[in-house]
Amino acid sequence: MSKALEGVKILDFTHVQSGPTCTQLLAWFGADVIKVERPGAGDATRAQLQDVPDVDSLYFTMLNHNKRSITLDSKTAKGKDVLWRLVKECDVLVENFAPGALARMGLTWEKIHEANPRMILASVKGFGPGRYEDCKVYENVAQCAGGSASTTGFRDGIPMVTGAQIGDSGTGLHLALGIVTALFHRTVTGLGQKVDCAMQDSVLNLCRVKLRDQQRLDHGPLTEYSQFGEGIPFGDSTPRAGNDSGGGQPGRILKCKGWEHDPNAYLYFITQAAVWAPICDIIGEPDWKTDPGYATPKARLPHLNEIFTRIEAWTMKHDKFEAMDILNAYDIPCGPILSMKEIAADESLRKTGTIVEVEHPTRGTYLTVGNPIKLSASPSEVTRSPLLGEHTDEILRSVLKYTDAEVDEIANSGAVGRIEKIAAE
Numbered sequence: 018m019s020k021a022l023e024g025v026k027i028l029d030f031t032h033v034q035s036g037p038t039c040t041q042l043l044a045w046f047g048a049d050v051i052k053v054e055r056p057g058a059g060d061a062t063r064a065q066l067q068d069v070p071d072v073d074s075l076y077f078t079m080l081n082h083n084k085r086s087i088t089l090d091s092k093t094a095k096g097k098d099v100l101w102r103l104v105k106e107c108d109v110l111v112e113n114f115a116p117g118a119l120a121r122m123g124l125t126w127e128k129i130h131e132a133n134p135r136m137i138l139a140s141v142k143g144f145g146p147g148r149y150e151d152c153k154v155y156e157n158v159a160q161c162a163g164g165s166a167s168t169t170g171f172r173d174g175i176p177m178v179t180g181a182q183i184g185d186s187g188t189g190l191h192l193a194l195g196i197v198t199a200l201f202h203r204t205v206t207g208l209g210q211k212v213d214c215a216m217q218d219s220v221l222n223l224c225r226v227k228l229r230d231q232q233r234l235d236h237g238p239l240t241e242y243s244q245f246g247e248g249i250p251f252g253d254s255t256p257r258a259g260n261d262s263g264g265g266q267p268g269r270i271l272k273c274k275g276w277e278h279d280p281n282a283y284l285y286f287i288t289q290a291a292v293w294a295p296i297c298d299i300i301g302e303p304d305w306k307t308d309p310g311y312a313t314p315k316a317r318l319p320h321l322n323e324i325f326t327r328i329e330a331w332t333m334k335h336d337k338f339e340a341m342d343i344l345n346a347y348d349i350p351c352g353p354i355l356s357m358k359e360i361a362a363d364e365s366l367r368k369t370g371t372i373v374e375v376e377h378p379t380r381g382t383y384l385t386v387g388n389p390i391k392l393s394a395s396p397s398e399v400t401r402s403p404l405l406g407e408h409t410d411e412i413l414r415s416v417l418k419y420t421d422a423e424v425d426e427i428a429n430s431g432a433v434g435r436i437e438k439i440a441a442e
């Protein structure tokens with residue numbers, strides 16, 4: 018079976034998380050991703066949060082599967098030559114350096130487009146054009162500037178960041194879509210184009226329901242927010258709503274049996290209007306089906322605290338999995354709060370390849386998240402991340418077609434660091 022992006026060559030000039038998540042996705046779909054790293058050090062994440070001394074960190078291995086690594090000092094003359102050869106050879110250049118860094122290496126869009134008119138240049142920056150365009154940005158900065166932090170947490174607490182890496186991985190996803198869209202457009206125009214994704218914009222895109230609520234505030238209180246039922250007035254911007262549902266069907270995180278000692282013995286419970294009757298029966302409040310104070314979604318809004326307290330009295334009698342089984346039999350939308358330990362052991366996720374075990378030469382076996390996007394005719398196989406410079410020799414010879422003498426010359430110049438000969442034999 019062929020891979021969807023087979024034949025597409027990616028010059029992967031990314032580091033840390035946002036860019037690598039994008040190129041990892043493209044690699045899973047079959048693109049040949051050539052990761053360019055600084056000799057000796059490589060992507061800074063190789064050495065960050067290391068759990069095993071002198072072994073590539075899980076931070077790195079889990080973001081760089083299915084790629085090849087070439088080491089190249091892009092600031093030396095020979096290194097620049099090799100880089101330009103890669104530009105001419107590849108279809109897409111993906112980068113997420115600080116603003117201006119790529120141009121300082123001499124890689125401006127004009128020069129790239131002139132050297133290879135079919136090349137797509139895809140960039141992640143923290144901010145788009147405007148007052149912060151020159152700023153360096155990491156995940157949590159994007160969560161704060163993109164509207165996520167101001168709308169996450171409890172109304173009476175400080176803004177919170179979320180565990181989901183919506184700034185980094187979220188932007189990587191957006192960029193990957195931009196790249197495949199540009200590749201599709203190229204089939205019509207024959208030309209590459211620039212694809213820019215700002216982390217602030219990507220976070221905002223994922224927070225669009227909160228901008229929705231900002232505008233709804235002009236027309237009255239947000240009645241599905243708990244604070245409405247609590248009689249607490251709204252200010253002039255979308256407030257933090259704790260664990261209230263972001264949509265029109267009120268929901269909450271409720272305690273389940275064992276919550277006193279298990280930090281994840283909780284269930285997300287949605288009081289979907291369509292299943293109100295079975296909810297009332299299950300929690301032992303059959304009269305609420307017809308009582309005008311509870312029978313309609315609108316009537317229930319001022320009583321959400323009372324309703325969820327009553328539902329919680331029921332969930333606390335069951336563990337989260339038992340509660341799921343009982344509620345699912347009535348199509349009541351709910352979900353257990355799963356710990357990472359539970360997710361790591363989840364059989365269904367392992368069966369679908371969303372959780373996979375990977376073998377690594379210096380680390381041994383580790384768990385990772387495989388491709389969450391399943392294509393029926395282009396299945397993804399997760400292979401380990403490359404060691405630093407593992408494919409330098411192979412790429413110089415088989416992709417860039419340098420002769421033996423030229424490879425020696427490049428190696429002697431110091432532009433590629435120490436060449437591992439593994440792949441050439």
Ligand SMILES: CC(C)(COP(=O)(O)OP(=O)(O)OC[C@H]1O[C@@H](n2cnc3c(N)ncnc32)[C@H](O)[C@@H]1OP(=O)(O)O)[C@@H](O)C(=O)NCCC(=O)NCCS
Binds near residue numbers: 034143
């Ligand atoms: C993430 C970020 C804050 C990291 O900053 P940083 O560690 O200081 O790294 P920079 O991107 O500034 O790059 C550092 C330097 O390394 C150089 N460099 C990188 N790879 C190189 C190579 N192979 N050879 C030689 N030099 C190299 C760059 O040219 C740059 O040099 P310069 O500043 O002298 O021009 C920054 O890259 C950034 O803001 N990126 C855009 C937003 C983003 O993606 N953030 C999320 C990261 S998960």
